[in-house]
Amino acid sequence: MEALSQIEKHRVIAIVRGYHADDALRIVEALKEGGIRLVEMTLNSPQALKAIEAVSERYGDDMLVGAGTVLDAESARAALSAGARFILSPTVNEETIKLTKRYGAVSIPGAFTPTEILTAYESGGDIIKVFPGTMGPGYIKDIHGPLPQIPLLPTGGVGLDNIREYLDAGAVGAGIGGALVKTNEEVTGPYLENLKEKAKQFVEAIKRG
Secondary structure (H helix, E strand, O other): HHHHHHHHHEEEEEEOOOOOOHHHHHHHHHHEEEHOOOEEOOOOOOOOOHHHHEEEEEHHOOEEEEEEOOOOOOHHHHHHHHHHOOOEOOOOOOOHHHHHOOOOOEEOOOOOOOOHHHHHHHOOOOOOOOOOOOOOOOHHHHHHOOOOOOOOEEEEOOOOOHHHHHHHHHOOEEEEEOOOOOOOOOOHHHHHHHHHHHHHHHHHHHOOO
């Protein structure tokens, strides 16, 4: 299954930020056991490229790995070479979008206003990350009304209590950070068990409705 289809099917992208590669790999395993199939490794994490490579080699298509916080085309190229299948950015950088598409990967640039969102999409973005997503599901609904052709992925402010509302408002999925994977927590057995259970809860939440 191609990467874009997997994102549209599984919908929840778990954001892993701030961990070294070995701990990141343990976190990804717990997420997978909980049913999550999409994971974003942010490039402002230590050993991010090593973590992307490790996840890609271990899981292949069973756990789709992407790179997040990608600010330029050079960083996108490095992440894709490490095995990233999708590239997320907090902003619209046309060179990053072009390079990502050139390599056959999924481009998910970040935008906020209607103008930015449309610009990102017309520049080649496959899915537009609405960032920050703290305006709530109503904002997604408002954007989706005049721009129904643009797949929207709210990130920031999405949790178990409202993810279903975001999806019902028209979001194609959501990027989930601290509501699922806390940053720089000690990776212990109990932490991983709790993470697995939270992952299951998110998977169940997207199935409802």
